[in-house]
Amino acid sequence: MYLHPRSCHPKHFTRNIPYSQALRLRRICSEDESFKRRCDQLANHFAKRGYNPRVVGDGIRKARGVARIDAIRYTKRVNFDRVMDMFCCACLIVWWQ
Numbered sequence: 712m713y714l715h716p717r718s719c720h721p722k723h724f725t726r727n728i729p730y731s732q733a734l735r736l737r738r739i740c741s742e743d744e745s746f747k748r749r750c751d752q753l754a755n756h757f758a759k760r761g762y763n764p765r766v767v768g769d770g771i772r773k774a775r776g777v778a779r780i781d782a783i784r785y786t787k788r789v790n791f792d793r794v795m796d797m798f799c800c801a802c803l804i805v806w807w808q
């Protein structure tokens with residue numbers, strides 16, 4: 712189950728779900744033919760759910776442009792804790808004044 716496209720979530724959430732799911736398929740499917748078949752099934756599933764076909768098609772095309780080796784490569788995440796702490800402190804200082 713995925714978020715309904717008319718849910719109250721920010722639009723970029725529902726707009727990126729087709730891409731992220733197609734990218735997940737890119738990682739899982741070792742054969743290109745299998746990946747294409749699963750993408751077609753995914754597009755049908757999103758269409759039944761009410762997603763915009765153009766958004767789904769764009770997401771799948773974007774995922775097809777990523778090589779499988781790049782999709783499964785580990786990437787180190789950036790830690791944003793310090794930035795968020797500074798932001799929260801600045802908001803509190805402004806609020807208290």
